[in-house]
Amino acid sequence: MNACREFFDKFGDEGEKVKLLQRLEDAVAWEDLSASEYSPGPVASDEDLTRVWVNPVHYNEATRQLTPGAIIDANSHGMSCDRTRFRDVQDSLAARAEQLQRSMPNPAMVAKRVCGFSLFGVGAVRSIQFEARRAFGIYDTALSFNASHSEVCAIVAGKHAWRSVRSQLFELAKASFVER
């Protein structure tokens, strides 16, 4: 088992997984390794990723756009996306809606719904930098029930770094956002 897969197997569900990743020197090199036993192969820079947005709290009704708060996963446990090469957008939307329906929260919680989706070009995300360093790593974290699953993780540490790279990823998210 390679070191990348070992890391994601061990910390896959950890809320602070991305913070751990930021301490490693191999974060960029690991993009070329499989991160999951179900992997169809590392994520190539000419691929597109679908991110389905489900929390209405992160949706700005006035601008009909996302808020920057939507991007936080990329700095905690990884921002889950589907690779369009292995699952098309409609299937991603349907799968997320079904998942929400299966796990409807208790009435006191925010009722999630599919608010829309963004399409990220892998190359565009990988081109984001902070102080001449790569800002995000994209890993093929395929799941047994979703071979297209991948994660976008911030690989630069620090508050300024995060605010900078969040603003740049936010621009990409808005540019391709389709409201549903």
Place this chain on the structure above:
Amino acid sequence: MNNISLQVRGTATASLLAVMALSGGQAYALGSSGEARPPVARSSSGRNVSIVRRDGISGTDPSAVTGFKSDATVSPLPSVSDDPLQRALGTIVGYANLTDGWDGPGSSKPRGDNLRAVAGLLIIAHVHGALTAPSAMITSSGTPGLYWDTEDCYADIEVEDAVSFSIFARSKRNGKEVFLEDVPIGADAANVIRNVLQEAMA
């Protein structure tokens, strides 16, 4: 400062609303999200990706695709006021209804003192700083904030400890950035915010 400057209006109403709302915990209703956009998306790679359903169901009806009605009950709910300041304040008030786990496992509700602080900063920036009212936001860790997003500039503020804030600004024209943290929430906050925005735009 290009299009972040704005005439101040509704000062008394807005301030009163802030005090009343954050002490009363009032909820706001979310309106319909309106018409869906055309069912074709352009990825940041520049490619068009078709999202037309293969079963022939119209892509313009959200419920047809998601299985959820667009007017489904949602709480807490942001304000839908036409006034930017009142809208932002209403959204912050809505955050007070969030509970732990609101944004998935590990997410936290916001602290009341942080919400009051961010509402205060909103008024400081808008009224005393004469800046366009920003929009409200919150992270899954429960950190409330404000943001401006114009054609030329992006800026955000986050309040983590009720007595100070951090501010980030980035010029969209040349990528120039300014970041400050541990800025006291006090009489000089409006000047700090203005200076950061001006410096990023310089």
